[in-house]
Amino acid sequence: SQTIHQWPATLVQPVGSPLSLECTVEGTSNPNLYWYRQAAGRGLQLLFYSVGIGQISSEVPQNLSASRPQDRQFILSSKKLLLSDSGFYLCAWSVGQGDEQYFGPGTRLTVT
């Protein structure tokens, strides 16, 4: 069966520090991968999606970037964090467009 992992689970970082969040999927090949962010008390917003290695599309302009160095690995990064980057970050995967999406456990990021 397929599983999706994210780490770390929680992170507290000062403003201006770098960020690297990692997501890996097991049990499937060539999945579509997604990064979403959930602000406190609100729904999720898509940040990035990827349909293959090295293929990244961004949904919203922001202080973050994403990379997909391997088929089942998706990384969310920032060179310098802002206070507004605080939130709950979730990675998801699907077989393809229009297919069911499955979410990881998430990383709770607090920028101080």
Add this chain to the structure above:
Amino acid sequence: GIQVEQSPPDLILQEGANSTLRCNFSDSVNNLQWFHQNPWGQLINLFYIPSGTKQNGRLSATTVATERYSLLYISSSQTTDSGVYFCAVEGYGGSQGNLIFGKGTKLSVKP
């Protein structure tokens, strides 16, 4: 873009009661999912239901695509049903896999 509205925003139930959650969307959809977000933030997949009716135990869902709404039914509610329920849709065309989420229904089940 597609708009997703969920109602009610908050719901308090006594254990054992039944409830209906509603999701309205503004355009044709390629994908519709219902999720339960538990207190730890994990999004649990409940239903993948762009059209039709599905049932899973005490939960069932119906999507009427032509009228652009979906309903989630919870019967004989339990305290473990508490949490936030999200409806999310993906439209045709546009960005691949961009699930548009509603603001959710916060459910509290009292013992």
